[in-house]
Amino acid sequence: MKRFRRLSARPFARSSAALAAPLVAAFALPAGAAPIPLADLSSYLNSMTTAEAPFTQINADGSISTGTLFIDRPGRVRFQYAPPDGTLVIANNGVVAVIDPKSNQLPQQYPLRRTPLNLILARHVELSQANSVTGLRQDGVKTIVTAHDPKHPDYGTIQLVFTPDPTQLRQWVITDQGGQKTTIVLGDMKTGIPIPTKTFDISAAAPRPIKH
Numbered sequence: 364m365k366r367f368r369r370l371s372a373r374p375f376a377r378s379s380a381a382l383a384a385p386l387v388a389a390f391a392l393p394a395g396a397a398p399i400p401l402a403d404l405s406s407y408l409n410s411m412t413t414a415e416a417p418f419t420q421i422n423a424d425g426s427i428s429t430g431t432l433f434i435d436r437p438g439r440v441r442f443q444y445a446p447p448d449g450t451l452v453i454a455n456n457g458v459v460a461v462i463d464p465k466s467n468q469l470p471q472q473y474p475l476r477r478t479p480l481n482l483i484l485a486r487h488v489e490l491s492q493a494n495s496v497t498g499l500r501q502d503g504v505k506t507i508v509t510a511h512d513p514k515h516p517d518y519g520t521i522q523l524v525f526t527p528d529p530t531q532l533r534q535w536v537i538t539d540q541g542g543q544k545t546t547i548v549l550g551d552m553k554t555g556i557p558i559p560t561k562t563f564d565i566s567a568a569a570p571r572p573i574k575h
Contacts, residue, residue, distance in 0.1 A: 398499060399506040399527055401490040407530045408488040412436055413558050417550035423543040432549065437486035438475065439563040454484065455563040462568050470569050479521035479537050482510055498522075505533070 413435050420428040430444040442452040451462040459478060460470035475481050482488070482495065490496050490508065497520070498509035504526060511520040517540050524534040536546045561567055 398501040399525055399530055401496065401499065401508070403530060404506070404508065404523075404525060405488050405490045407525075408436075408483055408490075408532075411532075411554055413556055414552050414554045415556060415558065416552035418442070419548045419550075421546040421548070423545055432547075433558055433562050434484070435558055435563060436484055438484050440480070440484060441562055451568050453563055453565050453568060454478075454480075455565055458565065460565040460569070462565070464568075470565065472565075476512075477515070477518050479511060479519045480535075482512070482521055483523070483532075483535075 411434065414433070416432050418430055418432045420430070422428065428444055428448070430442055433441040433443070438454065438457065440452075440454045442450075444450040444452075449464050451460075451464065453460050453462065454475045457475050458472050459475050460472045462470040475484065490510065494513040495510045496508060497511060498507070500507050506525045506527070508523045508525070509520055510523070512518050519537060519539040522536040522538070523532060524536075525531065526533050531552065532549065534546065534548045536544055538544050
């Protein structure tokens with residue numbers, strides 16, 4: 364079963380060694396800056412209404428997937444995986460659906476609140492409250508924040524990577540209860556752009572009608 368919190372491996376995986384190296388190099392930034400304060404990071408996330416970015420996913424087994432990410436806060440996200448896979452992962456109305464367009468099966472669905480990504484899709488993000496942040500550190504100019512749902516640590520953790528001037532979300536790593544890690548590296552992100560509502564319509568994206 365494909366699981367959103369793992370954003371699991373895709374069948375069209377390519378050589379992880381060839382792709383992971385330049386991704387690491389892209390984040391080898393010079394040292395010298397202080398971590399971005401949690402209040403500023405919260406303000407940045409709260410100011411993000413819509414966003415679109417290409418992404419590269421490094422799966423727990425070392426395989427690589429690519430696609431396009433769409434965000435419409437609060438609560439809506441779409442991972443559109445590139446062909447030949449074409450899998451869609453859509454969150455809307457508190458539900459996450461994993462849709463295989465090549466299958467006639469209904470989408471797998473489960474609550475968004477059970478995924479660490481719910482932290483940045485919340486209506487109001489306040490990283491300095493609710494004991495959600497378990498780690499804050501600096502690596503070069505990168506600020507790295509580790510967080511989880513303090514009431515449900517079994518839902519896993521998310522590690523967010525930001526760069527300054529201006530503040531921008533660059534990457535996140537989701538770790539599930541079993542220790543499996545899935546990394547999402549974001550390309551150039553466009554924010555504040557119009558995104559059609561149908562982008563996040565789970566029923567419209569499903570290969571056959573969903574009965575409610």
